[in-house]
Amino acid sequence: MQSPGQANRGVVAMIVDTVKTRGVAGLYAGAGAQIAGTGLKAGVRFMTYDTFKEMLRTDEGKLTPGRTMLAGLAAGTVEAVIAVTPSETIKTKLIQDAARPQPLYTSTLDGTVSICRTEGFGGIYRGLGPTILKQASNSAVRFTSFAMLQSVALETLKPASGKLSATTTFATGALAGLITVYTTMPIDNVKTRMQSLGAGAKYRNSLDCLVSIVRHEGVQRLWSGTTPRLARLMLSGGIVFSVYETLMGVMLAL
Template sequence: MKEQDESVLASTNITPLQQIMASSAGALLTSLFVTPLDVVKIRLQAQNRPFTKGKCFVYCNGLMDHLCVCENGNSKAWYKAPPRRFTGTADAFVQIVRNEGVRSLWSGLPPTLVMAIPATVIYFTCYDQLRDLLIHRVNNAETASLISGATARLGAVTLISPLELVRTKMQYRPLSYWELRQCIEISVANDGWLSLWRGWGPSVLRDVPFSAMYWYNYEFGRKWLCQRYNKLEPTVPISFTAGAMSGSIAAFVTLPFDVVKTRRQIELGELEAMNKSPKRSSSTWNMMMRIISENGFKGLYAGLLPRLMKVAPACAIMISTYEFWKAFFRKLNKERQLKAL
């Protein structure tokens, strides 16, 4: 009980503004580190299976998904053809930097930051606030983390979903703000306000269980590592390790929902690119059955290794950065209180 009280006290010493600053720093650093990995992955994919006009692919750097539509097969910044064929990941890094400059490794970073930072701020701040409220009531840090993680993610997905729809529509083709407004008004007139939350269901099925498992395992793993190494407070390496482990577990369990969401995004994107009205989307269960009938049960776990290679470092960098800045602000606030006394 004493340990829980100390944990809550440590968290409540951080103001909401400081939590926002800490989560923003984590989102920025994660985007900077993980974006080059996804740029290289997309280039290698395009080399092995060239994108045809109207074909969609999903760009994801561990924080946000971006649906991209191929216009002429070769002009998009994310998958320009190299002078010679890439022989592997390391060669792709070298060729991209040599031929296009270092900045090309961060293609697609601006839209990531526009969406990822607000979403991350809402999510992490709500999580901390909810956890502080629940931890005394449930009398268990892991359970409080599980409930808070699921609730915070549900709220963040619901709030961000309309903005994600707007961003996705702007990625299909260049739109002025007037055209975008018209597009949204037509969508609302035809299908109602709920059309702004299209895709909310698959996002919730993937992100809410992921978040619940992530925070539960992170809390458990962090506590276990602190006991193992006789630390009263988690250090950056402990937070990094616990974040990577918990992120990997959650990514593995929720991968089938991620496959369904990606498949649905691509199908809707290709219909939109051909100026066809999207059909009524099938349920998540029906989509799963279709994937199993086409590719077998292993089809639900397609792309497991790339997802783990992306999610594990993204989770580790995000949480360790967040915990580092929280510890920094906690120390700063304590020093200010001592000076005031």
């Protein structure tokens, strides 16, 4: 993830500079919050999605693209409240703090305790609004695009087993990730700004942040950081959907 001050720098240049100034460990700043949050986020997301997906099926047992999108919106909203906002806020602040000449936080736990102590419990829920918007749109776009791409692949390839291979599922998930990135990148950038250190003093709300970015930095800045996020979401999309489809197949066979 890029912080606002790094928006114009290339990914490779950022990696090289980070390793030079802070060592390889600098690349993993905020990793504790990221690792803890990732498992929780995925669990909440898919559990909520599957729950709403079954609730929204038609009497014939079908799930239209519109209903798939609604299930994705619900999954993203629940995920944002329970898991994403706290972990992303802590991660963002830890990364920015680690870039200081004299960091204030010694670990993820120390950073979390310090943030809660100085800003209150609400400190780890800063940017909840844009995070809900981001996660809801992310899940809606990702689940809907994956379902539609999966349907097209099944109709085109017509596998004898009636199921796509792991390789095709990975490719479908990766493509869904690509679509998600370009669709939701502006929301992600606003969310990141709102969760950064000092955001409360700089922006009144998410809309003010959005207007400020466009006015002072140009519309194109809303898509800054696309490359690293694209690589991450395409890879994670392929892996997550492949694992999900495999596990669902195993569980249904029990």
